[in-house]
Amino acid sequence: MIPVTQAMIDAYDEYTHLTLDRRGFMEKLTKLAGSGAAAAAIVPLLAANSARAAVVAEDDERVKGEEVSYPGGAGEMKGYLVRPADATGKLPGVIVIHENRGLNPHIRDVTRRIALEGFLALAPDFLAPYGGTPTDEDKARDMFSTLDPARTIADAVASVAFLKSNEGGNGKVGAVGFCWGGGMVNMLAVNDPDLDAAVAYYGAQPKDAAAIAKIKAPLLLHYAGRDERINAGIEAYKKELDVAGKEYQVFVYEDVQHAFNNDTSEARYNKEAADLAWGRTVAFLKEKLA
Template sequence: MNQTAEITTPIKTSDIPQEAFDWYDEYAHGDIDRRTFLSRLGTLGVTGLSLSVIAKSLTPNYAQAEQVSFNDPDITASYIDFAAPSGHGKARGYLVIPKNVNAENPAPAVLVAHENRGLNPYIKDVARRLAKAGFVALAPDALFPLGGYPGNDDEGRAMQRTLDRSKIEGDFMDAARVLKDHELTTGKVGMVGFCFGGYLTNTLAAYIPDVINAGAPYYGTPANDKIDQIKAPLQIHFAEMDKRVNDTWPAYEEALKANNVDYVAYTYEKTNHGFHNDSTARYDEKNAELAWARTLAFFNENLTS
């Protein structure tokens, strides 16, 4: 590979070989280390693209991932601490409230679950997008017991790997209860999550069915058990090229059908795991916007009645 041919124009997803996306997915989920990831990238021969350019395009650039500003006049964003007896005892989340919401005019709520690296800027922006659309949104940070998201995904991923998954699940379950009981919400709670957060969405729908009223997991693996307890409708989003997650779907779908769960599943053509995340080259604008429009319509249908 020519490692001196840097480019300055933005890279299109179509410019990057599929192998690079597959290897990044392995790296992002801890199956290979960074050295192996970069070594594999170095075997690709792509005219006009250096190893460093491809690697940079695959890793997050959070300056690109702000669709709704923290200072947007239509929302109020802040951090809150809350008790998490089901998890680590105490947790923290990013709470975003629509401007017109108050105790006399409450709104439905949505819990936002991050990927396997903590509460990064992309996930906070998702919470702001939900508030902009009229929902009270809360995005907990699983890394709070370790000091919170450290400012970069590599370190955040390593930190999250050290935590007890069941306690993370407990923190998010208690966060959902906070939203259900919050004076500014109607008591209706939806949940959306991405990657590990998609797994959490599937899990909370099964574990606390009396709290979660609608779930929208994005490329998340199934709940481990208690699928028979799911009461909430699910809107499930998959990326066509995401073999790792998609391989878990047939068995999950069979279990959902066996237990008469109300669900719809969408698979987005020629997309990779993480296609909704607008901070990397995996982002697919057309399909991300379609998926998000479907998600907002789903929440409006199931949380506002």
């Protein structure tokens, strides 16, 4: 089998996050792999595989999940709301923000995992105002380039408000996001003083010092050691957070890739780093949202 190299992973990152289109990606991957057949065999290792079994199945009796609709920033939002089946008291709330493929089966699984940790978990579909997350992940990624940033942030703030008002919640709400969702968590912290905790996995950082100064929520920031594109903004972000006297923690997991938490992506997932970051995330949310 052709080994998956850093250059291949970088090409995939350029395709999924920057300006390289699928044709250009396949051409580059073919050159790196040595043949079209080898490139075709490598693509499933790089991409997320929705066919992989969920860690917490949709019909797991330990959780109760439902599809919900609620007022967004300028229209209707939709999401997936999950709670532990045996919950008896009011629970802290957690918004789970998806990657740039929308509210897909993997993020639904992560939302159920969060619920099992003792949270009322809501995964908004930020493509809902545009027709909802499609099953075709390439189409979903393309849709993200058309999003209105102001409306998307308003929808995120509305999601926090919806969860805060849920009768099963304790009134405190945190947010955890991955990739695009990690960047959105950072922006949510900037724009919502009512957010009680924020966890960003390999998310783009806010660039404006004045915006960073508005952050109220304590931050937990997870980064992948080999994620040069995102990591380029870490030091500037830390500097502004320090200047503004904000509460934050930064963890860089050495020798792992962007999306190391996504266990549906064979070439990029790193169980050791994912488990360590998850443990830190759950402990942080339990402390800040109690």
